[in-house]
Amino acid sequence: MAHGECNCGAVAFEINTELTQIYVCHCSICRKSTGANGIPVVVVNNSDFRWVRGEEHMATWKKPDTDWQGWFCQTCGSPLPGANDDARTFVPVGLISTGGENLKVAHHIWVDSKASWDEIGDGGKQHLQAFEG
Numbered sequence: 001m002a003h004g005e006c007n008c009g010a011v012a013f014e015i016n017t018e019l020t021q022i023y024v025c026h027c028s029i030c031r032k033s034t035g036a037n038g039i040p041v042v043v044v045n046n047s048d049f050r051w052v053r054g055e056e057h058m059a060t061w062k063k064p065d066t067d068w069q070g071w072f073c074q075t076c077g078s079p080l081p082g083a084n085d086d087a088r089t090f091v092p093v094g095l096i097s098t099g100g101e102n103l104k105v106a107h108h109i110w111v112d113s114k115a116s117w118d119e120i121g122d123g124g125k126q127h128l129q130a131f132e133g
């Protein structure tokens with residue numbers, strides 16, 4: 001069981017499964033959305049994910065002409081979990097406050113389009129584009 005929340009605490013959630021694998025997306029859209037080198041996420045089954053509070057504080061934005069959609073807190077701007085499809089939810093790893101002790105970076109995706117200054121230094125497998133594993 002893992003718990004997480006945004007910076008201001010308005011939005012909180014829990015995940016009812018053990019978290020082990022982090023995916024880091026290095027694509028240009030994730031870079032702009034975080035202001036960083038990309039975004040690390042865990043992917044969980046929708047059935048293992050539950051909002052504790054604050055869904056009404058969420059805003060979303062879909063990038064026109066792409067499949068990319070992001071969710072964030074209307075108050076503090078933290079990125080938030082979002083449904084990838086009917087089966088799975090993406091959870092930005094930095095939101096997780098308890099239950100993430102066994103997490104490790106397992107995969108880097110869209111390495112093909114990472115920033116020139118972004119040096120990947122961990123043991124995660126590098127994939128040039130998307131990867132589903």
Ligand SMILES: [Zn+2]
Pocket residue numbers: 006007008009010011073074075076077078
């Ligand atoms: Zn917030």
Ligand SMILES: [Zn+2]
Pocket residue numbers: 025026027028029030031110
């Ligand atoms: Zn991305």
